[in-house]
Amino acid sequence: MKPVKSAILACGLIALSSAACAEITITDLRDRTVTLDAPAERVLLGFYYEDYLAVAGDGAVDKIVGLSRGPWAGWRPGQWEAYTQTFPQLANLPDVGDTESSTFSIEAALSTDPDLVILAGWQYDALGESVQQFDTAGIPVLVLDYNAQTLAAHLASTRALGQAMGAEDRAETLATLYAEMTADTAARVAASTEQPKVYVELAQKGPDEVGNSYAGGMWGGVIDRLNGRNIANGQIENWGPLSPEYVLAEAPEVILLSGSEWLNRPAAVPMGFGADKALAQVRIDAYMGRPGWSDLPAVQNGKVFGIYHGGSRTLSDFAYFRFLGKALHPEAFADVDPQAELTQFYVDWLPIKPEGTFVIQAE
Structure with a gap:
């Protein structure tokens, strides 16, 4: 049984407060409404690996059940090596393929039994209608978009990720830091x-x-x-x-x-x-x-x-x-x-x- 389903059952059995058992509703970077029953515990991570780790904080690696490995190990092999030296378990996680090489497998992704799929906007767009298979399986998909290269998209992606991982405070601190540094840079350029x-x-x-x-x-x-x-x-x-x-x-x-x-x-x-x-x-x-x-x-x-x-x-x-x-x-x-x-x-x-x-x- 997935942890998220266990949490739902616990709420029903011991009658926890409605606030504790409230659904998490997120607007993602494709203007979709994403609903989670509880913070994610089993994440299929498509991209934005460092951003995920920064926002989710301690224990974030342990919540990853599968990866789209190519964009990490193939595009940034030095970064991949640095992280796998610290977290060897990353190298043993299931690889579900990647959209750039048309090898992304929905079936492989579903087999990891995730309670949340995190995709970059370009991955979501490339998957097209096939992404609906996650909906059919009852697996929420959260789309982020740091590739948009706008302050608004960076902040929205960070806050959405924080909501999904139960790390809202950490995400808000990161968003504030990013906004402040961006504003300082803009002020210096203007001067x-x-x-x-x-x-x-x-x-x-x-x-x-x-x-x-x-x-x-x-x-x-x-x-x-x-x-x-x-x-x-x-x-x-x-x-x-x-x-x-x-x-x-x-x-x-x-x-x-x-x-x-x-x-x-x-x-x-x-x-x-x-x-x-x-x-x-x-x-x-x-x-x-x-x-x-x-x-x-x-x-x-x-x-x-x-x-x-x-x-x-x-x-x-x-x-x-x-x-x-x-x-x-x-x-x-x-x-x-x-x-x-x-x-x-x-x-x-x-x-x-x-x-x-x-x-x-x-x-």
Whole structure:
């Protein structure tokens, strides 16, 4: 018998107060009404792994009964390794597949006997009508959306997760922290008159092949919010490479290379968990050695930065935004230490230390 069903039975047998046995009603990030009989005890976790752990707090790992493992172990292998070293049981949890590779199995998910399924908005959308199988089985599905990259969506996702896990106070404290840091960042940007030209590139393929840049969303959206002039705006829709000639002609004053823990990418800029700072510098040097780059203002003025690609669209992303804010508006952010803020977030809210290289200013 599931714990949630036991709780319902207990309410009926011993006549607990109506407040103690009240249903939990949540509006999720697809504007759906989700009803739980009690805080979740058996969670099928599709995405937002660190956000779940931050909000749910102590014992959160023990409540996970299955994972969509690919987006964690495959996309962020360094992060996955860090968590499985601390919590080896994660590696033994059932993997239900992932929507990106069209391997997500509703049947496998149901076999884990969850009392709550947590999905990212993009996962829910990809599953389409098949997600109704959870409804048929009486399993509530909670949709979160940190990928929306808006303050409202971050706060709503955090509070919804807190309701579902019986951690409303913890979630509200996190939401308040995020809102305050976002407001402080916005105030500093508003006080600055600088509007530097910015070029961002996904540094996955190495300097011999041009990686994607971003406009509107992902790092492009962040640059817009930080009052930078993103040279990708008007050139691409969402993401895609910019021509080398265009980049040189635009003469960016700040260059951002987004790196990660990618496997089998020998020329990529390594960033994130377990990433070596010296190696990141060597790989960034290779990018700065591209034809014509030595004449770019960003290179000449030491304004080339590396950032962890997994640092966006999560509760800790305020620290990465402040790192970029400092890159674009150094005087306005002179007293801000984004690396220290990121480290403190992990100390306060997550069960592991962020060991690796998450942000770097190239020498």
